[in-house]
Amino acid sequence: MPIILENVSVFYSRNTPLEIAALKDVNLRIEKGEFVGILGEKGAGKSTLIKLFNGLLHPDSGKVTVDGLDPSSKKVKSRVGMVFQQAADQLFCRTVYEEIAFGPLNFGYSRKETEERVFEAVEAVSLDRAMLSRDPFSLSGGEMQRVALAGALALRPDYLVLDEPITGLDPAGKKEILDTLKKVKDQGTAVITITHNLKGFFPLLERIVLVREGRINFQGSRKEYLETENMPLPPVASMMRELKSRGVPVNPAVFTVEEALEEILRVKAAIEKEEAEKQPKKRV
């Protein structure tokens, strides 16, 4: 069963002169096992949208259900894992172990079951078990982010919801998180992430949801996204469009550097072949 939003609107400072409609009449459906990217400019309504998925916020009108249940129910809280942008704000225990164990213990799992889940989660995020006794606040930004992610994974969620999980990380840290999310998705968990980092995320996204001024302005596949004008584009797609506009007959709907290279070499070979055929045949 999916996450379903039906005609959802959310207001802040309702009935005051400062009233803001953060989401307006939004309809959205997210299936289990999907990898979804939520894109949009600052203030578009992205964070407001994801906070509806586990009952952190409630709609002022319309309806949100997760697997047919109210998102504020305890059952949903264990099915929807959340990781916020500033991992440090999410950590509050004395050791990494306690931090990751907090969710399972809070949901009533035994010490033994919790330990199994902690070990499974640190492995999933490629953290060394030796780190479990460390103070979370002595870790690097990338490690803190992985601890926050492990804390969410220890509940074995059906939906993992993230707010800009690779922002501010170094290239190695970014790769660790992206590889982990790919693995998590391959194991059947839906991954739903807000991101401005199209370069890192684009090859992973199966569906893109673009939020603009509180409304869903576009939703569809990467291919449909690239075919739609005036969207923020990943650098590789911008380059292919630029080549096309300069008369190089490439297919601009590519998602990775490897695909771009293959496409450019294909076009180069075709042009060379055509030119060779135009040359007058030399007499022997």
Ligand SMILES: Nc1ncnc2c1ncn2[C@@H]1O[C@H](COP(=O)(O)OP(=O)(O)OP(=O)(O)O)[C@@H](O)[C@H]1O
């Ligand atoms: N607690 C709040 N009180 C009042 N207004 C708020 C509150 N939270 C968000 N807003 C406003 O609601 C609108 C949507 O905000 P939201 O944080 O959902 O956008 P966003 O797309 O996540 O932005 P960003 O990329 O900057 O995080 C913005 O105009 C924002 O200023």
